[in-house]
Amino acid sequence: MNSGRRARDPQGRRQAILDAALELVIEVGIARTSHRAIAERAGVPLGSTTYYFPTLPDLVAAALEQAAERVRREIRDLAGKIGDGRDLVGALVWMTGLAVGDRKRMLLEYELYLAAVRNEELRELAGLWLREIRTLLTPLIGAGPAAAAGALLDGVILQAMVTGAAPDPDMLETALTALVGRPAEKTTRSGDVVTGMPEM
Amino acid sequence: MNSGRRARDPQGRRQAILDAALELVIEVGIARTSHRAIAERAGVPLGSTTYYFPTLPDLVAAALEQAAERVRREIRDLAGKIGDGRDLVGALVWMTGLAVGDRKRMLLEYELYLAAVRNEELRELAGLWLREIRTLLTPLIGAGPAAAAGALLDGVILQAMVTGAAPDPDMLETALTALVGRPAEKTTRSGDVVTGMPEM
DNA sequence: CGTGTTGCTGTACGGTCGTACATGTACGAC
DNA sequence: GTCGTACATGTACGACCGTACAGCAACACG
Numbered sequence: 001m002n003s004g005r006r007a008r009d010p011q012g013r014r015q016a017i018l019d020a021a022l023e024l025v026i027e028v029g030i031a032r033t034s035h036r037a038i039a040e041r042a043g044v045p046l047g048s049t050t051y052y053f054p055t056l057p058d059l060v061a062a063a064l065e066q067a068a069e070r071v072r073r074e075i076r077d078l079a080g081k082i083g084d085g086r087d088l089v090g091a092l093v094w095m096t097g098l099a100v101g102d103r104k105r106m107l108l109e110y111e112l113y114l115a116a117v118r119n120e121e122l123r124e125l126a127g128l129w130l131r132e133i134r135t136l137l138t139p140l141i142g143a144g145p146a147a148a149a150g151a152l153l154d155g156v157i158l159q160a161m162v163t164g165a166a167p168d169p170d171m172l173e174t175a176l177t178a179l180v181g182r183p184a185e186k187t188t189r190s191g192d193v194v195t196g197m198p199e200m
Numbered sequence: 201m202n203s204g205r206r207a208r209d210p211q212g213r214r215q216a217i218l219d220a221a222l223e224l225v226i227e228v229g230i231a232r233t234s235h236r237a238i239a240e241r242a243g244v245p246l247g248s249t250t251y252y253f254p255t256l257p258d259l260v261a262a263a264l265e266q267a268a269e270r271v272r273r274e275i276r277d278l279a280g281k282i283g284d285g286r287d288l289v290g291a292l293v294w295m296t297g298l299a300v301g302d303r304k305r306m307l308l309e310y311e312l313y314l315a316a317v318r319n320e321e322l323r324e325l326a327g328l329w330l331r332e333i334r335t336l337l338t339p340l341i342g343a344g345p346a347a348a349a350g351a352l353l354d355g356v357i358l359q360a361m362v363t364g365a366a367p368d369p370d371m372l373e374t375a376l377t378a379l380v381g382r383p384a385e386k387t388t389r390s391g392d393v394v395t396g397m398p399e400m
Numbered sequence: 401c402g403t404g405t406t407g408c409t410g411t412a413c414g415g416t417c418g419t420a421c422a423t424g425t426a427c428g429a430c
Numbered sequence: 431g432t433c434g435t436a437c438a439t440g441t442a443c444g445a446c447c448g449t450a451c452a453g454c455a456a457c458a459c460g
Contacts, residue, residue: 031231155355175348
């Protein structure tokens with residue numbers, strides 16, 4: 001008979017703890033994510049959580065970091081869809097639909113944003129996440145329009161999260177067309193609406 | 201000699217408690233706002249907080265509600281600045297600068313947004329706040345552009361809050377011009393770029 | 401077969417929390 | 431005056447929290 005003690009599997013347990021922490025952050029928010037809740041969710045004893053992570057903020061930060069890395073890779077993969085530069089607006093509308101549909105991801109994102117305001121360590125992480133789309137768009141349409149389009153999308157997604165209603169795709173398409181459809185007028189050179197993969 | 205007991209002033213104490221709660225929500229977030237912290241900040245004994253508000257969420261909600269009402273009135277007052285409809289873009293850029301400068305208000309806003317996601321009661325409140333600008337702009341430029349401009353501004357402000365950097369005013373002006381400077385093309389009738397005060 | 405190292409776990413400590421409540425005090429009605 | 435009611439307050443209870451830590455089990459290595 002198994003004496004109740006699990007087999008050795010440091011990597012697996014560590015990951016189980018991180019997964020449980022991420023789920024809880026999404027479901028109840030960072031504030032209510034406790035050692036005990038994580039341990040129960042992960043199916044490990046309380047002591048395991050403090051064995052693998054020195055402190056609770058460290059644990060949560062590690063979970064957020066891992067999730068952020070995953071999402072950034074996701075976004076970069078999606079970039080393949082808009083790599084040819086044609087129908088950029090359509091691709092962005094489609095991506096926004098995806099983002100709004102993935103409520104978990106949205107919650108995680110804004111949980112991270114708010115935490116970043118008061119946590120020096122998370123600020124850099126949030127900044128990376130925030131700038132991912134802009135970084136992606138800049139080589140395609142120039143810095144100015146990329147910043148504007150990124151801000152618009154963030155705003156649209158924020159509104160969708162709060163109100164629970166999906167954004168109007170026609171409105172979104174019209175707005176994005178207005179933002180990227182013409183060269184920026186003042187601040188940036190951007191004539192080169194090029195094809196090709198975004199760098200990095 | 202005063203026996204340590206304060207004079208009777210129900211309205212005053214209630215308001216002091218609400219003010220203290222609001223300050224704490226801004227400074228440390230909803231999650232760390234406790235009865236005891238509020239009482240200390242307001243200069244009242246612990247028991248007073250539960251005397252005036254049945255439960256802590258009720259207390260915080262009341263504070264947020266009051267603040268939201270105040271801010272909405274503020275925004276409506278600012279509307280006087282753009283009432284004539286000329287240089288609408290300039291006025292919006294100016295208002296955004298104000299919003300970004302008022303870090304407390306931004307924090308409060310996003311604290312409310314995130315809480316609204318998990319709190320049915322706050323959702324309506326957050327929706328009102330969120331739609332204030334859109335409601336203001338709709339009679340001036342039509343529903344579609346108003347929604348787009350509102351989303352853009354929310355996104356810009358969100359990014360400013362998270363990164364701590366003010367948005368580029370030139371970028372903002374260019375983007376807003378693109379969004380409001382022409383009639384919407386598909387979804388909305390909006391030819392009437394009229395002058396006049398917004399309704400309500 | 402020992403034996404040391406690493407993984408693993410249960411329990412305990414000090415602290416903060418929300419809330420209930422008994423007690424006390426001011427003040428208007430009469 | 432006295433009396434009822436609304437305001438005011440100090441204290442206590444049970445729950446949950448983060449973290450520390452002593453002890454136990456598995457495995458690598460000799």
